[in-house]
Amino acid sequence: MALTFRGGMHVDDHKNTRRCKIETLPPPALVSLPMSQHIGAHCVPCVKVGDTVLKGQVIGQVESGLGCPVHASVSGRVKAIKEINAANGMKIVNVIIENDGCNTIDPSIQPYPKRIQDITTEEIIEIVRRAGISGMGGATFPTYAKIQSALGKVQHLIVNCAECEPYITANHRLLLENPAAVINGVKILMRALGLRKAEIAVEDNKLDAINKLEQHLVGSDIISVKVMKTKYPQGDERQLIYALKGVELPTGQLPADVGCVIFNAETCYAVFDAVAHGMPLIERTVTVDGDCIKTPKNLRVPLGTPYIDLINYCGGLRAQPKKIVNGGPMMGMAQWDIEAPVTKGTSAILVFSEKNDLHYNLPEACIRCGRCVKNCPMHLMPNYLATFSKAEHFDEAEQFGVMSCVECGTCSYNCPGQVPIVQYIRKTKTHINNVRRAQQAALAASKKETAAAPVPPAASVSAAKEMQAPEPKSENKEASSK
Amino acid sequence: MTDKEKDTAAAAAPASDAAPAAEPAAKEKKAIDPHAMLTVSTSPHIKSPDTTRSIMIDVLIALLPSCIWGVYAFGPRSVSLLLIAVICAVGFEALYQFIMKKRITVTDCSAAVTGLLVGMNLPSTAPLWIPIIGAFFAIVVVKQLYGGIGKNFMNPALAARAFLMLAWPNAMTASPQPFTTSSMFSVSVDSADIVASATPMQLLKTGTIPDNGIFNMLLGAKAGTIGEVSTLLLIAGGIYLLVRRVITWHIPVSYLATVALISYLFPQNAAERLEFVACEIICGGLMLGAVFMATDYATTPITANGRLLFGVGCGLITMFIRYFGGYNEGVTFAILIMNTLVWYIDNLTKPKRFGGVPNNGK
Numbered sequence: 098m099a100l101t102f103r104g105g106m107h108v109d110d111h112k113n114t115r116r117c118k119i120e121t122l123p124p125p126a127l128v129s130l131p132m133s134q135h136i137g138a139h140c141v142p143c144v145k146v147g148d149t150v151l152k153g154q155v156i157g158q159v160e161s162g163l164g165c166p167v168h169a170s171v172s173g174r175v176k177a178i179k180e181i182n183a184a185n186g187m188k189i190v191n192v193i194i195e196n197d198g199c200n201t202i203d204p205s206i207q208p209y210p211k212r213i214q215d216i217t218t219e220e221i222i223e224i225v226r227r228a229g230i231s232g233m234g235g236a237t238f239p240t241y242a243k244i245q246s247a248l249g250k251v252q253h254l255i256v257n258c259a260e261c262e263p264y265i266t267a268n269h270r271l272l273l274e275n276p277a278a279v280i281n282g283v284k285i286l287m288r289a290l291g292l293r294k295a296e297i298a299v300e301d302n303k304l305d306a307i308n309k310l311e312q313h314l315v316g317s318d319i320i321s322v323k324v325m326k327t328k329y330p331q332g333d334e335r336q337l338i339y340a341l342k343g344v345e346l347p348t349g350q351l352p353a354d355v356g357c358v359i360f361n362a363e364t365c366y367a368v369f370d371a372v373a374h375g376m377p378l379i380e381r382t383v384t385v386d387g388d389c390i391k392t393p394k395n396l397r398v399p400l401g402t403p404y405i406d407l408i409n410y411c412g413g414l415r416a417q418p419k420k421i422v423n424g425g426p427m428m429g430m431a432q433w434d435i436e437a438p439v440t441k442g443t444s445a446i447l448v449f450s451e452k453n454d455l456h457y458n459l460p461e462a463c464i465r466c467g468r469c470v471k472n473c474p475m476h477l478m479p480n481y482l483a484t485f486s487k488a489e490h491f492d493e494a495e496q497f498g499v500m501s502c503v504e505c506g507t508c509s510y511n512c513p514g515q516v517p518i519v520q521y522i523r524k525t526k527t528h529i530n531n532v533r534r535a536q537q538a539a540l541a542a543s544k545k546e547t548a549a550a551p552v553p554p555a556a557s558v559s560a561a562k563e564m565q566a567p568e569p570k571s572e573n574k575e576a577s578s579k
Numbered sequence: 580m581t582d583k584e585k586d587t588a589a590a591a592a593p594a595s596d597a598a599p600a601a602e603p604a605a606k607e608k609k610a611i612d613p614h615a616m617l618t619v620s621t622s623p624h625i626k627s628p629d630t631t632r633s634i635m636i637d638v639l640i641a642l643l644p645s646c647i648w649g650v651y652a653f654g655p656r657s658v659s660l661l662l663i664a665v666i667c668a669v670g671f672e673a674l675y676q677f678i679m680k681k682r683i684t685v686t687d688c689s690a691a692v693t694g695l696l697v698g699m700n701l702p703s704t705a706p707l708w709i710p711i712i713g714a715f716f717a718i719v720v721v722k723q724l725y726g727g728i729g730k731n732f733m734n735p736a737l738a739a740r741a742f743l744m745l746a747w748p749n750a751m752t753a754s755p756q757p758f759t760t761s762s763m764f765s766v767s768v769d770s771a772d773i774v775a776s777a778t779p780m781q782l783l784k785t786g787t788i789p790d791n792g793i794f795n796m797l798l799g800a801k802a803g804t805i806g807e808v809s810t811l812l813l814i815a816g817g818i819y820l821l822v823r824r825v826i827t828w829h830i831p832v833s834y835l836a837t838v839a840l841i842s843y844l845f846p847q848n849a850a851e852r853l854e855f856v857a858c859e860i861i862c863g864g865l866m867l868g869a870v871f872m873a874t875d876y877a878t879t880p881i882t883a884n885g886r887l888l889f890g891v892g893c894g895l896i897t898m899f900i901r902y903f904g905g906y907n908e909g910v911t912f913a914i915l916i917m918n919t920l921v922w923y924i925d926n927l928t929k930p931k932r933f934g935g936v937p938n939n940g941k
Contacts, residue, residue, distance in 0.1 A: 478881065
């Protein structure tokens with residue numbers, strides 16, 4: 098029996114590329130490397146315009162806080178360093194490197210001098226950090242930080258290869274073509290975390306990959322392959338943990354809080370590459386698909402390659418593109434620019450024509466069919482959340498659990514009334530988060546006051562409760578004058 | 580921004596080897612411009628093909644066999660009643676939306692479904708103006724005045740039926756026996772055409788099992804409204820809707836089970852207990868109500884447990900009216916009463932949130 102969770106639904110999976118071998122993209126003439134490809138602090142470029150850089154050389158360093166470095170994915174000359182509008186609306190500094198075509202690898206890239214059995218946890222964390230590895234499933238959380246935060250807390254290592262998003266087959270192909278590297282990556286992570294067991298979770302629409310893994314794992318009882326039911330969003334951390342362990346991850350907590358740590362299959366591959374070959378994260382597997390692509394393919398691509406190079410390699414466009422998505426169609430991010438670069442989180446590039454927006458012009462009206470409620474993996478009532486959000490009744494939306502929403506998009510996908518449910522929910526979540534942040538800031542400010550000025554604690558609490566700006570502000574002035 | 584775009588475009592153009600090769604090929608057709616304006620919206624970027632319209636068309640398909648039987652059993656006059664009801668429902672909706680300067684949404688077919696249900700709830704002897712008033716009440720008063728599709732709190736077709744029953748009880752309760760023909764366009768029906776005899780529901784009220792034979796009644800050879808008589812075809816329609824996942828099993832099953840249980844435990848006629856149970860289910864408008872009326876999306880609970888509760892409530896009230904009420908049939912009022920409780924049932928049966936209640940960010 099395939100493992101699964103309650104809720105969710107099968108989305109037409111369009112895995113057109115399931116039989117497409119991973120091809121290596123010819124080196125692009127130009128790569129544009131954003132200095133922020135992960136959650137956390139932005140990197141600061143450590144090269145100058147005109148510098149010659151080698152493949153694998155560090156070009157962006159994190160100066161403080163959470164983050165991981167960015168490496169040159171080709172050898173060549175730094176052509177420009179400039180701010181570019183990223184898909185999320187932020188301006189991000191990009192280092193643009195002109196490829197010299199020599200593929201000169203930085204000489205410092207060497208296999209780690211110790212045998213895997215002798216490497217310590219700290220060393221692995223340091224290798225992973227220096228290699229700039231961040232989660233490659235899409236959320237791009239720096240992997241070294243994940244290992245650090247999981248140390249000593251977790252008992253279960255789960256490798257996420259559910260790949261429940263339609264279209265994407267990058268992980269599937271990786272498991273088929275390079276299972277040994279992934280398995281070795283898992284072993285390295287197990288060693289780092291001091292764990293004796295690991296599970297690789299694969300949806301049952303990838304039976305060939307499951308067989309392949311099992312062949313490689315014959316006689317080994319430390320890594321097991323778990324067959325998951327093909328259902329969206331099976332690859333969501335919460336649903337995965339529930340399916341495997343029967344534990345519901347409480348809202349606002351991390352997998353480590355229930356003793357689990359989850360890595361994407363490609364992340365494991367990158368970890369293996371970093372430890373075994375010293376190679377930092379400078380390329381990744383990308384599925385190129387969508388109804389505008391002539392021949393959908395899986396490609397091994399240097400980071401920073403503009404989308405259009407990949408599209409052209411796949412035979413170019415066969416219809417006028419209307420939407421370009423970075424990642425899966427259910428949770429990926431629409432791009433405004435066909436020149437946007439592949440980043441560490443780009444698992445797929447999907448190019449859709451206007452045919453994809455068939456229902457775009459239909460009127461929006463909830464008919465209360467209940468599909469959103471039936472399919473919500475978080476067991477919410479999305480129709481009411483949408484109604485409250487539309488009316489800006491944020492309190493009621495919060496009572497109905499809007500903050501538990503994982504924004505998987507199942508509700509919007511299914512809605513016959515064309516209500517953009519998850520979009521409404523995002524609006525409300527953003528609003529509530531902003532309010533909370535303001536409250537916390539006010540609270541922190543008033544706490545500082547109490548620390549600085551001899552105000553009785555009860556008064557400070559009431560000040561914190563009132564929260565709205567004027568009072569703390571005036572106190573602030575007093576404090577600074579003192 | 581445009582400058583930057585040009586910058587990157589200019590930089591990339593000589594770079595990509597494949598681009599010049601691909602572009603002429605693309606230009607052969609409609610000159611694909613890879614740099615044309617793109618839609619940037621938040622996920623999800625794909626959409627299931629289901630629409631309100633596809634669901635409503637499924638409901639129409641599911642209702643059709645029963646309508647055809649009604650026409651076969653009660654003669655061509657039923658056709659005109661059904662057609663008038665459908666046309667008027669669609670017309671009133673379009674007219675209302677036109678007058679109120681709203682987007683006209685009759686193409687979603689929901690008005691057609693309502694109209695058809697209004698027609699199916701009429702006896703074939705009803706005057707031809709009855710469906711016009713019924714459609715007006717259902718569409719304008721019950722549906723549009725409360726905000727249109729999905730916002731009405733009562734089932735429009737049933738509310739119309741209730742209104743017509745209260746306003747013109749004689750016209751609405753004079754159910755003819757099947758296979759007594761009346762001309763298609765006759766405005767009023769000659770009373771000679773109606774074979775005066777008690778309807779099955781009237782007999783059941785007194786504890787008498789109708790002598791039509793259970794199988795005949797299952798097939799639809801019994802007195803009643805146009806659409807309610809053919810239990811078998813209504814069940815077939817319900818199965819179609821279940822297979823197409825338009826409805827879930829919860830309401831029909833819990834509704835029918837409640838009615839069956841009560842009539843089994845407290846039969847009006849203890850001697851023929853099982854026959855009595857069968858008649859309670861087959862005879863009146865229960866099957867039409869349970870499968871098509873009580874499963875109307877807008878006016879029923881949205882959670883699975885809520886739907887079970889709703890079905891049980893409908894069953895209890897139906898049997899209460901059938902046993903103790905002034906009417907022979909209780910389906911209409913049972914469903915309407917339960918309609919008004921939907922918000923409370925939804926609240927009562929809120930699903931347990933995955934991961935429990937959030938800790939409010941503390």
